[in-house]
Amino acid sequence: MPHDDDRLNDLLEVLSSLGTEASTTERGDLDLLGTDELVRRMNAGDQRVAEAVAERASEISTAVDGITARFRRGGRLIYIGAGTAGRIGVLDASECPPTFGTDPSMVVGLIAGGETAIRAAVENAEDDEDAAGASLRDLALTADDTVVGISASGRTPYVVGGLSFARSAGALTVAIASNAESEIGAVADIAIEVVTGPEFISGSTRLKSGTAQKLVVNMLTTLSMIKLGKTYHGVMVDLLATNEKLHARSVRTVVEITGCSVADAASALAEAGGSVKLAILMITTGADAEAAATALREADGILRVAIVALGSDSRD
Structure with missing residues (x-):
């Protein structure tokens, strides 16, 4: 993109004032260094x-x-x-x-x-x-x-x-x-x-x-x-099981949170339409899918609140 001389000079002055555009003397020999030293130096800078x-x-x-x-x-x-x-x-x-x-x-x-x-x-x-x-x-x-x-x-x-x-x-x-x-x-x-x-x-x-x-x-x-309640105990509970890996993760999440068997987790997920959050709520409180879904809606989707509304959180 063409620039007139004044605009180019102004731009050069702005760039020279930016820390992200600055050079340091320690990098003058980068092309002469071995790979191990390059890795060390780049990683050291990244620590910042x-x-x-x-x-x-x-x-x-x-x-x-x-x-x-x-x-x-x-x-x-x-x-x-x-x-x-x-x-x-x-x-x-x-x-x-x-x-x-x-x-x-x-x-x-x-x-x-x-x-x-x-x-x-x-x-x-x-x-x-x-x-x-x-x-x-x-x-x-x-x-x-x-x-x-x-x-x-x-x-x-x-x-x-x-x-x-x-x-x-x-x-x-x-x-x-x-x-x-x-x-x-x-x-x-x-x-x-x-x-x-x-x-x-x-x-x-x-x-x-x-x-x-x-x-x-x-x-x-x-x-x-x-x-917003998209996680529970530091675990993703609103993920979408869009592939085989995510389906397996959904089952694992339900098992991890509730302590149930893999078979029970898979069954609850099927009844919950694949919703990890709903399956956890059902297993934790014993509520059916309809009651659990209602509780979640009333809790603005926050699982912890819905669990309290339907029963008690056995992990707290």
Whole structure:
């Protein structure tokens, strides 16, 4: 994409100020090192990522509570990003239905350049400041939704524009960036700025920045789903048995939670229409499928509450 001299100089100045674009003298000899030393150095740098995420625990907690509250109102979580950041949002969204039994519309991933960009670079897509807003408009964004913008640099126009549109629509906005005082952080209601420092290869933000982004989105969905009752005793109880492995996991989960036999677990799952949560409730309380389903609905899908309503939790 052509730039006039002033714009190019401005962009170069911005990039030089970003920690994710910085170089360090210790990496000047990487091409001369043996593989063992390369592994050691890269792994040593990666140790910083979890520490940097931990430093943003308060902001992440605030975001989880905000997302959970909106989920309870029927709202959605929508990720927006470009390149690696966009793919991470799409990945997290795509994993929620099989893991937590959610409708695919509950967590959505939007990437600059559309579906093609999931597997291949789409030139200049990230520079379109209006594209994300247009996609959010097509999704009929409401104030009950949460939009999470992901950008390592913190200045991607696609993400800046999308968060600005989302905020104007009254949605909760969250920014995940790898640089402090980011543009997307300034636009969003909650700024999660995980400063991971220079990349192992300068500017390759699929590395530490991408890892940090993955850790954060893992927490946003996993912890909000826990608060919604999608797990019980740290086990997935709303997973969908869409293949042989997941069916076996469903049986194993029922056995683990209730202590019943494999045969009883399989029988309960069949009677419960494959619902792990319902099968556990039936075995734990002795209720039939209809009574257990009613109790779950009245408990807003929270198994622990339904167990208390129908009987006692023998594991507590």
